[in-house]
Amino acid sequence: MGTLIPTRNLLCYNRRGVYHRLMRFFALSALLLPVLLLAPARAETIPDTSSPVETESPSKLDELYLSLKTEHSEVAANRIVSTINKELAKSGGATADLLIEWGQKAAKDKNYAVANDLMDQAIGLYPDYVEAWNSRAMLHLMMNNYSMAISDLSHALTIEPRHFGSLNGLAGILRLTGKETMALDVYRRLLEVYPMHRGAQRAFIQLTEENTDEAL
Numbered sequence: 001m002g003t004l005i006p007t008r009n010l011l012c013y014n015r016r017g018v019y020h021r022l023m024r025f026f027a028l029s030a031l032l033l034p035v036l037l038l039a040p041a042r043a044e045t046i047p048d049t050s051s052p053v054e055t056e057s058p059s060k061l062d063e064l065y066l067s068l069k070t071e072h073s074e075v076a077a078n079r080i081v082s083t084i085n086k087e088l089a090k091s092g093g094a095t096a097d098l099l100i101e102w103g104q105k106a107a108k109d110k111n112y113a114v115a116n117d118l119m120d121q122a123i124g125l126y127p128d129y130v131e132a133w134n135s136r137a138m139l140h141l142m143m144n145n146y147s148m149a150i151s152d153l154s155h156a157l158t159i160e161p162r163h164f165g166s167l168n169g170l171a172g173i174l175r176l177t178g179k180e181t182m183a184l185d186v187y188r189r190l191l192e193v194y195p196m197h198r199g200a201q202r203a204f205i206q207l208t209e210e211n212t213d214e215a216l
Helices: 007-038 060-070 074-089 094-108 112-125 130-142 146-159 164-176 180-193 198-215
Strands: none
Touching: 060 074, 060 180, 074 130, 094 112, 094 130, 112 130, 130 146, 130 164, 146 164, 164 180, 164 198, 180 198
16 A cells, blocks of 8 residues: 655655746746737738739730821821731731631622631731621621621621721711711711711711711
8 A cells, every 4th residue: 555645745756846837937938028028029921012003014006097197198097007017916926827818709709608718817817806806707707797787797796896897898888878867976986086088078067068068
């Protein structure tokens, strides 16, 4: 049978154990305190609003359209138009351009079914290529399918609202189908983009005069 430890001795033993543990805790705290004081306080993450918000710089195409809008020389405007067309062509690629070229040749030979199939392929491969939509619209126009032409031109203008070829084609079809007021609005939009467009200038003046005569 083990030796019994008196209750009084046991209590003293427990008190000494607690005392030693407390002393070790305070000693450790004394050692860590300088480290904690020297450690940098964690700063709250606050967004910096002092610097201005960066805005996206205009693309080359935006700059070209701006130059076209402010150009007063017809010759210089034609050069800008040529450059814009080259920039727009980059969004398609060699395959799309080849399909469109074949389609235009087929349309010229009055092989409209073949031409339409080739244009459909170009649009299927490059649905955001504005020239493909514009080219198929011209094919529909050759086939006297005005509603389909207007649909394709409208889609082209959702991709690029400043596309002067599509604006000119849409205005021409509207005028041809007796929608002079709508045509006048589209010609106005075209001249805002391309002020030196001589055909649009003449058409706009004629339609304005016709509407004025009717009003009188």
